[in-house]
Amino acid sequence: MxxxxxxxxxxxxxxxxxxxxxxxxxxxxxxxxxxxxxxxxxxxxxxxxxxxxxxxxxxxxxxxxxxxxxxxxxxxxxxxxxxxxxxxxxxxxxxxxxxxxxxxxxxxxxxxxxxxxxxxxxxQPRRLTVDGSEALEGKNIHYYVKDINEFAGKKVAIAGGGDSAIDWALMLESVAEQVSIIHRRPEFRGHEHSVEKLKNSTVQIYTPYTIDQLCLEDNSFKGIQLKHTKEDGGFHLPVDSLIVNYGFxxxxxxxxxxxxxxxxxxxxxxxxxxxxxxxxxxxxxxxxxxxxxxxxxxxxxxxxxxxxxxxxxxxxxxxxxxxxxxxxxxxxxxxxxxxxx
Missing domain, CATH: 3.50.50.60 (FAD/NAD(P)-binding domain)
Structure with missing residues (x-):
């Protein structure tokens, strides 16, 4: 039975x-x-x-x-x-x-x-589709942040234009040596209050830009090359770490x-x-x-x-x-x- x-x-x-x-x-x-x-x-x-x-x-x-x-x-x-x-x-x-x-x-x-x-x-995170990015995951390129102190004293760039990207930029402002945020559109998609705080912060804002390539020297990560989405030209941004926040x-x-x-x-x-x-x-x-x-x-x-x-x-x-x-x-x-x- x-x-x-x-x-x-x-x-x-x-x-x-x-x-x-x-x-x-x-x-x-x-x-x-x-x-x-x-x-x-x-x-x-x-x-x-x-x-x-x-x-x-x-x-x-x-x-x-x-x-x-x-x-x-x-x-x-x-x-x-x-x-x-x-x-x-x-x-x-x-x-x-x-x-x-x-x-x-x-x-x-x-x-x-x-x-x-x-x-x-x-x-699953939407990953950066730039040559060489996969090899740097967990080293210089991050999709998750377990410990904010990992970025203490470093130059950090955040890719993304939503609330999460903005929140990370504002949180890291007091921890990192320098924080930059890169968004492919002229305007951010975050809450109005958060966007206002971002614009009044020391975070360097690059819009409308995309990441064109990773900059390596002797297999060491030296930063990213940015490209303007509407005009010709771009420039090198020296960073130690890149946090990609393109959503999931x-x-x-x-x-x-x-x-x-x-x-x-x-x-x-x-x-x-x-x-x-x-x-x-x-x-x-x-x-x-x-x-x-x-x-x-x-x-x-x-x-x-x-x-x-x-x-x-x-x-x-x-x-x-x-x-x-x-x-x-x-x-x-x-x-x-x-x-x-």
Whole structure:
């Protein structure tokens, strides 16, 4: 006789900031919760790609490093004894009579409801397409910044024109000897406040320029050759390190085969965060709906909505409205020492 599988109330796929907060809120609702992530550590893209980058769109924090935000979310989650599985990629999802079967690279799991919090899916940086760049990756050319002090006292150039490129330039201003930013368009694509700060900083701005070639001398990196995008000519910019921030390409991988309503690499959801698959919800950057603004703050708000509606799906007569703040405090009272330390 086959053994009855252990079925969880909610399984959260994705251990980034939004997945972590969804798991915390599920704990407040006393849901039996499992969290599965394909990366070797929690924190998602923030922890993997931008641990030293400041985040500016989290309420209550004028600025907080990504690594600190993730640490706070892990600390918040630690008051609940959820099952957390890392380095395990979900490969297939099957609807059974009254639960969902989740197949991964390491086994099979069962859940009454699922919340997808997988960000932009699997991601790879858009690389510099200049001869010789591949050989310098991790030495003089960087796509990820693990430790900002690595650039102390150096001449650093940043290629890119979005918020991440601007944020890195401003962060490195007080660490590096000299910071330059190169963008192929005349105007930057970042938030207006950040662009204004950049223009008032000591960062050298080169627009509209592209990187034409890498400058090597005796196999040693000496800088980059810049080319104007609208006029003839260019010049040599001496730098020690180049940070390329051209964005990332993402892939939904196995998600595309699950019968979800996918539009522009995002999953379309209703106002209750439900997808076209019964019992499956999506939050954060992976979800889309009319008027959606892709911010961390937005995802934090979507997480409780998904949890409450997932529990209502599991048990239609259950209360789905968020708890009053005093009820939350009562549930967290036994854990106040953990949260305060």
């Amino acid at each position: 086959s053994e009855t599988p252990e079925i969880y109330d909610i399984t959260i796929i994705g251990g980034g900031p939004i997945g972590l907060f969804a798991a915390f809120y599920a704990g407040l609702r006393k849901a039996k919760t499992k969290l599965i992530d394909s990366l070797p550590q929690l924190g998602g893209q923030l922890a993997t790609l931008y641990p030293e980058k400041y985040i500016y769109d989290v309420p209550g924090y004028p600025a907080i490093k990504a690594i600190d935000l993730v640490a706070n979310l892990e600390k918040q989650l630690s008051v609940f004894d959820h099952d957390i599985l890392l380095e395990e990629e979900v490969t297939n999802l099957t609807r059974k009579e009254d639960y969902l079967e989740i197949e991964t690279t390491k086994g099979t799991h069962y859940s009454k409801a699922i919340i997808l919090a997988v960000g932009n899916g699997s991601f 390409t993402s892939s939904l991988g196995h998600l595309k085969d699950w019968g979800l309503d996918i539009s522009r690499n995002s999953i379309t959801v209703d106002s209750d965060m439900s997808t076209t698959l019964p019992g499956v919800y999506a939050v954060g950057d992976i979800s889309t709906y009319m008027g959606k603004v892709k911010l961390i703050a937005t995802g934090f708000g979507e997480a409780p909505t998904a949890v409450n509606n997932a529990l209502h799906f599991i048990k239609p007569d259950a209360r789905t409205q968020p708890m009053h703040s005093t009820s939350i405090f009562e549930k967290l009272e036994p854990h106040k020492e953990i949260l305060q330390n």
